[in-house]
Amino acid sequence: MSEAGGDEGGGGSSSSNTAQQTEDKSPEEKVLGKLSATSIGPGWTKVSCPCCVSEQVEPLVVVKLGEKVRPETKRWLLRLIGTPQNDGGAALLAHPGEDASGDIIMVSAPRCTLLRATEELGLCKTYQSGDMEAFSYNDREHFKDSDNMEAFLTLAEREYIVKYELDGLRAQRDLRIPGLPDNYTLQHRDNIWQKMRSAGVIVDTLPLHKYDQLKALSEAWYSGNQLAQPLDSVNAYFGSPVAFYFSFLEFYTWSLLPPAILGLTITYFSGEVQKEMVESVSGSQVTIVDDDAGPGHIIQAVFSMLWSTVVIELWKRRSASLSYRWGTLHLAERFAEPRPGFHGDLGVNPVTGRVEPLFPEWQRDLRMALVSVPVVGMFLGLVVLGMVCFYWGEGQVKQLHQDWDSLLTQTLLYMPSVLHIIYTNMLANNYKRVALSLTEYENHREESAFQNHLTAKVLVFTFFNYFAVLLHIAFFKQDVSLLRKRLASLLIVSQLVNQVTEVVIPFLVDRFINAPRRTEREDDPQEDKFRNQITLPVFPGLFGEYIELLVQFGYLSLFSCVYPLTAVLLLINNLTEIRSDAYKVCNLFRKPFSPLAANMGVWQIAFEVLSFVSVVTNCWLLILSPRLRELCQGGEMSSTNFLLLAVLLEHVLIVIKVVLSLLIPDEPDWIKKKKEHIEFTSMQALREQKLLSEES
Numbered sequence: 001m002s003e004a005g006g007d008e009g010g011g012g013s014s015s016s017n018t019a020q021q022t023e024d025k026s027p028e029e030k031v032l033g034k035l036s037a038t039s040i041g042p043g044w045t046k047v048s049c050p051c052c053v054s055e056q057v058e059p060l061v062v063v064k065l066g067e068k069v070r071p072e073t074k075r076w077l078l079r080l081i082g083t084p085q086n087d088g089g090a091a092l093l094a095h096p097g098e099d100a101s102g103d104i105i106m107v108s109a110p111r112c113t114l115l116r117a118t119e120e121l122g123l124c125k126t127y128q129s130g131d132m133e134a135f136s137y138n139d140r141e142h143f144k145d146s147d148n149m150e151a152f153l154t155l156a157e158r159e160y161i162v163k164y165e166l167d168g169l170r171a172q173r174d175l176r177i178p179g180l181p182d183n184y185t186l187q188h189r190d191n192i193w194q195k196m197r198s199a200g201v202i203v204d205t206l207p208l209h210k211y212d213q214l215k216a217l218s219e220a221w222y223s224g225n226q227l228a229q230p231l232d233s234v235n236a237y238f239g240s241p242v243a244f245y246f247s248f249l250e251f252y253t254w255s256l257l258p259p260a261i262l263g264l265t266i267t268y269f270s271g272e273v274q275k276e277m278v279e280s281v282s283g284s285q286v287t288i289v290d291d292d293a294g295p296g297h298i299i300q301a302v303f304s305m306l307w308s309t310v311v312i313e314l315w316k317r318r319s320a321s322l323s324y325r326w327g328t329l330h331l332a333e334r335f336a337e338p339r340p341g342f343h344g345d346l347g348v349n350p351v352t353g354r355v356e357p358l359f360p361e362w363q364r365d366l367r368m369a370l371v372s373v374p375v376v377g378m379f380l381g382l383v384v385l386g387m388v389c390f391y392w393g394e395g396q397v398k399q400l401h402q403d404w405d406s407l408l409t410q411t412l413l414y415m416p417s418v419l420h421i422i423y424t425n426m427l428a429n430n431y432k433r434v435a436l437s438l439t440e441y442e443n444h445r446e447e448s449a450f451q452n453h454l455t456a457k458v459l460v461f462t463f464f465n466y467f468a469v470l471l472h473i474a475f476f477k478q479d480v481s482l483l484r485k486r487l488a489s490l491l492i493v494s495q496l497v498n499q500v501t502e503v504v505i506p507f508l509v510d511r512f513i514n515a516p517r518r519t520e521r522e523d524d525p526q527e528d529k530f531r532n533q534i535t536l537p538v539f540p541g542l543f544g545e546y547i548e549l550l551v552q553f554g555y556l557s558l559f560s561c562v563y564p565l566t567a568v569l570l571l572i573n574n575l576t577e578i579r580s581d582a583y584k585v586c587n588l589f590r591k592p593f594s595p596l597a598a599n600m601g602v603w604q605i606a607f608e609v610l611s612f613v614s615v616v617t618n619c620w621l622l623i624l625s626p627r628l629r630e631l632c633q634g635g636e637m638s639s640t641n642f643l644l645l646a647v648l649l650e651h652v653l654i655v656i657k658v659v660l661s662l663l664i665p666d667e668p669d670w671i672k673k674k675k676e677h678i679e680f681t682s683m684q685a686l687r688e689q690k691l692l693s694e695e696s
Contacts, residue, residue, distance in 0.1 A: 043095045044108070045082030052110035057093060058150070061162045062530045063105040064204040071101050073179035073201060080169065080192070081107060088172040090165040097527050104527060109162050114149055115140055117161040121596055124327040124678060125152065132674065134330050134682045156239035156594050159207035163593050166193050166205065167340050170356075177201075187346065189355045194340040207591045209533055213237055214586060222582040229578070235326050238585065239594020245542050246582065247322060248315060248600060252549060253574040255311045259556065259567035262303055266296035266564045301561035301618040302653070308557040308611040309657045312604070313664035319599045320667040328598045329671075330678045339447045341440060359443050372438045376457060379431050383464045386427065390420040390469060394482075417489035421497070424465050431461050432543065447595070455602045458543060459550075466551045470559060474617060480624055484562045487555065491569045498548075498573060509588060539592035545581060546603045553607055557614035561621055612657065619650040 044057050065074060078096055083089025091113045095106040118125070119137045126144040127133040135143060145151040149158065171186040177199075184199045186192060196202040217237055220230045229250055235243035323329040344359035393416035401409040435457040444450040470490075473483045552570050560566040623646045667675070 045078060045092075045094045047093070047110045048084075049110065049112050052112050054111075057095075057108050058158075059095070059106045059108055059208055059526075059530075060155075060159045061107040061166075061205060061207055062534065063107060063166075063202060064206075064534050065103045065105065066200040066203050067103065069103070069201050070179035073177060074101070074105070076178045077196070077201070078105065081105070081166070085113075085165075088170070090169055092162060092165055102527070104530060106530070107162050107166070109149075109158060109165070111147075111149055113165065114153060114158060114161055115146065117164060118153065118157075121161075121164070122331040123157070123596065124324075124330050132324060132327060132329070132678070134678050136682075154236040154239075155210065155213070156207075156235070156237060157596070159591075160239065160593055160595060163205065163207075167191075169193050189346055189357070191338075191340050191342075204534065206534065207593055208530060209591050210237075218582075218586050221586070222579040229582075231322070232325070238592070240323075240326050240328050240597045241542065241594050242585065242592070243326070244319065244322065244597055244600055245545060246578070247318070249545075249549065249574065249578055249581070251315055251318060252311070252553070253571065253578065255307075255314075256556075256567045256571040256574065259304065259307055259560065260571045262300065263560070263564035263567050266300055269296070296564065297561050298622060300564050301622055304557050304560050305611075305614050305618055305653055305657065306660065308553070308614055309660045310664070312607055312611055313661050313666070316599075316604070316666040317664070317668055319604075320671045323598045324671055324674060328596050329675060330682070331596055331598055338445045339450060341450075342443060342445050344443070359445065364442055364444070367442050372442060372457070375434065375438060376460065379427070379434070379461055380464050382427060383424075383461075383468055386420060386423045387469050387472060389423075390416050393419065414489055414493075417486065418493055420469070421490065421493050425497075428462070428465055428547070431465075432458060435461070452602055455543075458547070459602070459606050462547050462550065463554075467554055467558070471617070474559070474621060474624075478624055480562055480621065483559065483621075487559050487563045487566070491555065491563070491566060495569060495573050499576065507583075533590060536590045537588065539585070539589040541592070546600075550603070550606055550610070554610050557610055558617040559621070561618050612654065615650055615653045615657065619646055619653070622646070 047053060063077075065077075074096065078094045080088075081090050081092050081094040083091070085091045091110070093108040093110060095108075096102060097104040097106060115135075115137050118135045123135055124132040125135045125146075128142045128144060133143070140146045143152070153161070169192040171188060171190045171192055173188055175186040176182065177184055177186060180199055180201070184195065186195060193202065193205075214237065217230065217233050220226070220233060229246055231243050231247050231250075234246055320329070338356055342357055342359070344357035346355060347358040348354070349356055349358065397409070397412045397416060401413055403409075435454055438457065439450055439454040442453060444453060470483060470486060473479055473486060552574075556566050556570060623643070665672075
């Protein structure tokens with residue numbers, strides 16, 4: 001039985017061999033046992049398993065406590081973290097920091113806890129044969145490096161497992177927390193970590209940066225002149241979600257080369273396209289052939305539709321290969337504990353038989369129908385309001401330019417677009433906070449369901465917020481000239497705003513705000529260094545980054561036939577985006593926890609949907625071409641037949657896209673075979689485990 005050592009808040013040792021040494025120390029030495037990456041014994045809670053005994057304890061996570069937390073509450077929390085899981089604890093290692101009255105707790109994890117969580121999460125690891133296999137705790141001795149946790153699990157995986165165990169803490173009986181009022185008494189099956197947060201005992205939980213590793217990663221990632229990213233190192237340090245984002249960003253950026261070359265070629269050899277490019281930037285009015293779609297536009301439209309499908313299908317194959325390499329290909333689909341924020345009346349889960357909070361599905365559906373849907377609809381109405389204001393402003397500045405015709409009024413032609421871009425960005429930022437609150441209110445049991453509903457809300461709003469004006473111009477106003485000008489404005493202004501927000505502002509923040517916090521001396525106490533990490537801003541997540549790429553992909557696949565230089569501008573932007581995003585993740589924020597991921601999740605579906613919508617928009621834009629209409633009329637084709645021909649072309653292109661997606665498998669053949677082999681060995685291991693339990 002593992003238990004916290006002593007009333008001084010975990011003043012025991014991490015091994016039975018060092019326990020006597022601890023007893024011989026003075027009380028002050030027991031309490032102050034200073035931390036480092038090579039700390040020995042004193043200060044850490046005990047372990048009872050002989051294979052978990054280690055003289056070196058690696059701090060993985062820091063828990064920030066509230067200012068008014070009493071010492072007895074902290075000691076109780078230390079004992080809880082170190083107690084075995086069978087007795088309701090997390091089976092982790094805890095250290096009180098400087099003393100029992102300090103405001104931080106350091107947390108690490110012993111070997112057996114890490115290995116059991118590896119099996120429960122469904123991670124694949126290298127077997128003695130050299131192949132990746134689903135990890136089995138009972139067969140742990142046959143997995144490579146299973147006796148060395150720093151080699152067996154990445155730093156990001158070890159830190160996430162600590163969070164996973166802390167978030168899973170549930171009260172096994174009604175229990176009063178020492179040092180807290182009776183209204184914070186734990187009820188049976190309450191989530192302890194969530195309760196501690198609501199009581200103000202726990203302020204924050206964050207993984208720790210390892211600055212020696214971070215420095216090496218930075219030099220290999222963005223500091224030098226290298227073109228390829230060290231994705232394996234990114235996965236090891238920041239986790240698979242961050243690694244998948246940067247892998248997709250790199251893949252997508254280099255995929256822009258073909259459409260960029262095509263766009264430059266079309267612009268160079270087509271005089272009409274050159275004229276359109278100049279007119280879209282200068283703001284001058286087109287008189288004759290502004291919205292004429294010549295052969296170059298037709299080539300660009302067909303290429304964009306096919307390109308978008310090929311890129312997404314090839315990315316799926318790359319994603320599957322990375323997932324296998326990083327051990328997340330076979331993540332466990334299990335009946336997990338409810339997410340920490342889930343609440344409801346205590347009852348017995350009819351599927352798992354566990355006592356846990358229950359929340360009726362019909363109540364969740366009612367909340368979504370009566371609250372979430374109307375609020376999302378209200379924000380979509382604000383998008384329409386912004387679009388109406390944009391059109392009104394566009395008409396006003398056009399009239400002003402006609403009356404005055406000066407350089408100033410020509411510059412003012414872009415003001416409605418600039419103001420509308422600012423409006424949409426502000427609306428998007430506010431909507432993300434509202435969407436998070438709505439999804440919390442819906443009270444989803446599983447974390448995956450929570451994330452899927454949150455992402456769906458954001459995606460619906462993003463599509464309308466960024467594409468509503470362009471789609472309205474294309475389908476209702478049917479003004480290709482205005483569409484081209486609006487798209488050029490969005491691309492050029494977005495590039496300028498992006499460079500300021502992604503490069504200039506982050507550099508200034510890091511140089512004048514964060515840099516002074518990092519002025520640490522080597523002899524500074526480790527606790528002070530850990531507190532410096534707590535002062536950094538919280539990592540905002542990858543929502544904004546994915547939305548930016550999704551909007552880019554939409555501009556290119558939906559509308560690039562009217563502005564062939566779209567891919568060129570996006571390519572230039574993304575070449576700096578890779579390094580600026582890497583710089584921000586490494587320097588500007590706290591290190592994030594990274595849940596295990598096998599791919600980009602629902603974002604991949606969003607890119608696929610835009611790929612198919614591109615067929616409709618590009619075919620419609622070609623229909624608007626006066627030259628095509630004249631050719632059809634010259635061939636004595638009626639408008640109805642012309643429209644039917646366009647619909648037929650649209651269906652043919654959709655069929656071609658479907659055929660392409662089928663011809664390019666989502667997974668390489670060798671990945672399919674590996675996946676089937678992993679499933680087979682997992683079934684065998686489960687069968688053997690069941691037989692052993694029946695025999696015993």
